[in-house]
Amino acid sequence: MTLRRMPVPRELTAVSADGARIHVEVYGPEGAPAVVLAHGWTCSIAFWAEQIRALATDHRVIAYDQRGHGRSPLPGPTGQGYSTTSLADDLEAVLAATLGPGERAVLAGHSMGGMTIMAAAGRAGLRQHAAAVLLCSTGPSRLTAEATVLPLRPGGLRTLLTGAVLGSKAPLGPVTALSKKILKYATMGPGSAPDRVDTCARIVHACPRPARYGWSQVLAGLDLRAGLADLRLPVAVVVGTADRLTPAAHSRAMAQALPHCTGLVELAGVGHMTPVEAPEAVTAQIRELTLTYLGAKEEAEA
Template sequence: MFALSHATRNQLRNRTFATAKLNTPSQPAAAKTVRTDDGADLRVHVYGKESAPTLVLIHGWACSIEYWHPQIREFADDYRVVAYDQRGHGESTLGSTAPSEHTLASDLVAVLDATLQPGEKAVIAGHSMGGLTIQAWAKHYPAQVGERASAVLLANTANADIRWETDLAPVLNKQLTIGKYAVTVGGVPVRMPQPVSESLLFAPLPIPAGWLTEQIMRYRVLTPDATDDEVNFAIGIIRSCRPLARGRHAAAMADMDLSEGTANLNVPTTVIASAGDRLLPQRLSRPLVDTLRRTGNLADFHILPHGHLSNVEDTTAFNSVLRHIAHTATVSRATRRNVAAL
């Protein structure tokens, strides 16, 4: 397997489909590059009118700005939509610092610094690793949460225990079984040796095209209900990610504990999980929900019916939730301005 060229990766992210929601938005993007302290160049796109309320979209592992096509197309007429490539993903570079919860957090700070006006607040939505990014930001920059976020959406994400709780490939991180029977030696559960499983999960190898990749995408990441267009859209996005960035971020996420960040989300926060999510199963959303309920900041909790890529496979429901969040935040801001003017 050979590394994909820049042109090929760009083509994979921008293919045309019969399903309109997956195609490049008709709204023009204002493109900018945000430089981080360690020299990473982050590609940032801004859609919509400068005067509109801002919605920040943060993609997940091995994805890019293009992953958000179904949401950019839906919201850019009414909102100022900001989306960026996380470091090493899409057109962003890796920088000199190894990926970690610190880089996730500080990169978001850099993007918000570059795209929000002083005193401006945005609805900030993160999917999967994007949800981890928001919680890492809240953990390491807690004062910024109330200053820059009017509301938060955490979709198909977690705050800890990813290494052992993901169900993407149970043979790599769960007790080995033969049929329905657990394998034990002297009563001790048998697992694949951790160095072996990690070398497979974190290896910086290109993802090949073909039948096997399609089956994994349909049956392990999405669900059998996914359309061919949705499967091929997701494969194109993920295959376009540089293997080194994909491997390093997988290794970084495996042992993150962002529980403190969850507790620091002191703005209305909505959680989305999916009943068929195997990558970050629904049970991983429970600690988020429990913490947010305890702190009084849980705005809502939705369980959508399909797989990990809820914004792709359950687009209508996902967009409805996000629109409600954005509308509520906008009305709340307008009410505060009117009261302040009295």
């Protein structure tokens, strides 16, 4: 199969409840089954490039930059824009700006994007527009306590040090061989291809330092278990077995707690950056949900 070019997006701005402007890109044919992609902490729309290439041939793919990431402006200097409420508000704004009344889509969230969907689970906008959900490499609570980025025994010391590392205000600096090695260890599987490590490094290093720090503080203390229980629609769960940031224990617990989990897929040897590390597997999960819950057609053979 030949590698598809990145399609040209239609760009728009969604305005959130507090006036924040959220950059949105829409790919693929109008009227096609809709997919909404919510990226994770320190990432951007570019993180979903492989899914966009694969799905935009026969889906309308809606992707947006979380506030403070990519082309969505940083919250104000007071820091009030960093909250799970803001995440939910932004997702509702994107759904309202891109989907017609009663139109439904499959929502896929990676890491903080999955947490965004959990935060919005009780919102009218999500209930109106979500047909099914993919939770990818994410968790609802105890993120610093469960993370295994630091090779220490579980406990208070590891949790404290993990919070300090992930919540550091230090600049990441340029992408170098050393920085890529560190990022690969912390966020990707040991067998990740060099070009995919480079892709992730360039996306993460492009995240503004205030957004990286601001959202790290939200993630360190969040508890979205109630939102998880409110996701009363079909939900698939995907995680890599080598995920150090949101280890598979989160996904296994979510699969048990969700009212309608359609299945848990554990990708052997894959780390936290599943859409980049295992793009075909993640795309297949999204496509299966659109086939089942939106009546999408099978992709024609290339």
